[in-house]
Each structure stands twice: as C-alpha cells, then as structure tokens.
Amino acid sequence: MKNKLNRIKTPKDSETIVTxxxxxxxxxxxxxxxxxxxxxxxxxxxxxxxQNHAEHICVTASIDNVLFKTPAKIGDIVTIKAKMTRTFNSSMEIFVQAWAKKVVSQKAYLINEAYFTFVAIDDNGNPANEIIAIKPKTIDEKKQFDEAAKRKTARLKK
Ligand SMILES: CC(C)(COP(=O)(O)OP(=O)(O)OC[C@H]1O[C@@H](n2cnc3c(N)ncnc32)[C@H](O)[C@@H]1OP(=O)(O)O)[C@@H](O)C(=O)NCCC(=O)NCCS
Incomplete structure (x- = not known):
C-alpha cells in the first residue's frame, strides 16, 4: 500500500481531538x-x-453529509474528533464527529458528523503530486477505507 514516497501512516497517527x-x-x-x-x-x-498526515498545507475541497442531529446549548462541552479514512493522490477524506456533553449530568450525545475532503498543496500552490499513504488497522478503519472510494466517486459526480 506504500506509494512512491515510500511512507505510510495509520489513521491513528493523525487523529485529532478538539474540545x-x-x-x-x-x-x-x-x-x-x-x-x-x-x-x-x-x-x-x-x-x-x-496537515499532520500529509505534512503539507491543505485546503478544504468539500464537506458532505453535514447532519445536525441534536442541538448543543450554552455551557455544553463539545468534543470533535477528526480521523482520516483514506488518502488518494493529492486528496484525503476525513470523518469528523462532534459530541456535546452536559456538565452536571456528564451525559454526552452525538450532535454532528460529516465527511471532509482536503487537498494537499505543493510549494507552487498546486495540488501535491502524491501524499503519504495510509494503512487502516481496525475493522472500522478498514470499512471506512473501503467505502471512501465509492464516496469520492459519488461526490465528484455531484
Ligand atoms: C481544492 C482545489 C485545490 C482543487 O484544485 P483543482 O485544480 O481543481 O485540482 P484537481 O482537479 O487537479 O484535483 C485535485 C484533487 O482535488 C480533488 N477535488 C477537486 N475538487 C473536489 C471536490 N469538489 N470535492 C472533493 N475533492 C475534490 C480531486 O478529486 C483531486 O484528488 P486526487 O488528486 O486525490 O485524485 C481547488 O479547487 C481550490 O483551491 N479550491 C479552493 C479551496 C479553498 O479555498 N478552501 C477553503 C479554505 S481552506
């Protein structure tokens, strides 16, 4: 699964959690x-x-399936997890989920999830020729990886 850069990372390597x-x-x-x-x-x-995966400046190319499931309210603690599903040539798909937690009850619930596509940019401001490959490890990561190609095709058709 290595490409000509001869480097490979896992989804866990660049997983990002923001509160x-x-x-x-x-x-x-x-x-x-x-x-x-x-x-x-x-x-x-x-x-x-x-950017942590690709080691390049990256721009948002598209956001799809943004689904506001439940509202978050003043004082709630919002946790956002971004995890790479698959890399392609210059682009990457990232699955992002957001949860809100009530401080007193400590109950957390999913408020949003979406797939983001980022494109790595080279020193000339063009899409990078090739980026570091990704190797899914867990069952869930493998499923996301396999399905990402279909999602890419559908998104580009739109
Ligand atoms: C995203 C962008 C770099 C693509 O540039 P482009 O010249 O159209 O590039 P290409 O057609 O050669 O495609 C490059 C990659 O982008 C992907 N791409 C292009 N448009 C896309 C879209 N709407 N959704 C998802 N991926 C897209 C292509 O599939 C390709 O991926 P691959 O190399 O992995 O196969 C360019 O459209 C751009 O700069 N857009 C503005 C980005 C921006 O301002 N974002 C908000 C601030 S960060």
Missing part, C-alpha cells in the same frame, strides 16, 4: 450553538488532521 465550550457568542438567541460555528470547529480539527 470547546459553547459560549454566548457562539449561539443564536435561543442559546443554541450556531451551525456555522460548529462547522468551523470541525473544519479546523480536520485541517489539523490533514
């Missing part, structure tokens, strides 16, 4: 976390994941 607290400036008048703010936090977590 935020929902503050009044992040919310709408009902005290609910704004969707755009959450997507910004998810974008930053996935950019860190992409």
């Amino acid at each position: 935020e607290v929902v503050c009044p400036n992040d919310t709408n008048p009902m005290g609910i976390l704004q969707g755009g703010k959450l997507v910004q936090w998810m974008d930053i977590a996935s950019a860190v994941c992409a």
Whole structure:
C-alpha cells in the first residue's frame, strides 16, 4: 500500500481531538450553538488532521453529509474528533464527529458528523503530486477505507 514516497501512516497517527465550550457568542438567541460555528470547529480539527498526515498545507475541497442531529446549548462541552479514512493522490477524506456533553449530568450525545475532503498543496500552490499513504488497522478503519472510494466517486459526480 506504500506509494512512491515510500511512507505510510495509520489513521491513528493523525487523529485529532478538539474540545470547546459553547459560549454566548457562539449561539443564536435561543442559546443554541450556531451551525456555522460548529462547522468551523470541525473544519479546523480536520485541517489539523490533514496537515499532520500529509505534512503539507491543505485546503478544504468539500464537506458532505453535514447532519445536525441534536442541538448543543450554552455551557455544553463539545468534543470533535477528526480521523482520516483514506488518502488518494493529492486528496484525503476525513470523518469528523462532534459530541456535546452536559456538565452536571456528564451525559454526552452525538450532535454532528460529516465527511471532509482536503487537498494537499505543493510549494507552487498546486495540488501535491502524491501524499503519504495510509494503512487502516481496525475493522472500522478498514470499512471506512473501503467505502471512501465509492464516496469520492459519488461526490465528484455531484
Ligand atoms: C481544492 C482545489 C485545490 C482543487 O484544485 P483543482 O485544480 O481543481 O485540482 P484537481 O482537479 O487537479 O484535483 C485535485 C484533487 O482535488 C480533488 N477535488 C477537486 N475538487 C473536489 C471536490 N469538489 N470535492 C472533493 N475533492 C475534490 C480531486 O478529486 C483531486 O484528488 P486526487 O488528486 O486525490 O485524485 C481547488 O479547487 C481550490 O483551491 N479550491 C479552493 C479551496 C479553498 O479555498 N478552501 C477553503 C479554505 S481552506
């Protein structure tokens, strides 16, 4: 699975976890976390994941299947996990999930998940010729890896 760079990493190597607290400036008048703010936090977590994997500056090419499942409210602790599913030539797909936790009950629930695609950029500002390959290890990582190719085809068709 190595490519001509002769380097390989696992999804765990670049997994990125970010924690935020929902503050009044992040919310709408009902005290609910704004969707755009959450997507910004998810974008930053996935950019860190992409750049740590690729060792290049990376840009967001697309975000698909953004699904706001449940609202987060003022004071909730939001945890965002970004994990690489697969690398292609210059692009990478990253699965991002966000949970909100109530401080007093310590109950956490999934509030959002989405697939982000990042493209690694070379020194001339073009998509990089090739990036470090990835080798999935766990059953879940292998499933995500296998399905990523189908998702890429579907997304480019759109
Ligand atoms: C993303 C971007 C670099 C692609 O450049 P491009 O010249 O269209 O590149 P190419 O057509 O050669 O494709 C390069 C890679 O991007 C992927 N790509 C291009 N458009 C895509 C899209 N809409 N969704 C997902 N992947 C995409 C291609 O599949 C290809 O991947 P591969 O090399 O792994 O096969 C370019 O469109 C861009 O700079 N967009 C703006 C990015 C931005 O401003 N983001 C927000 C701030 S970070």
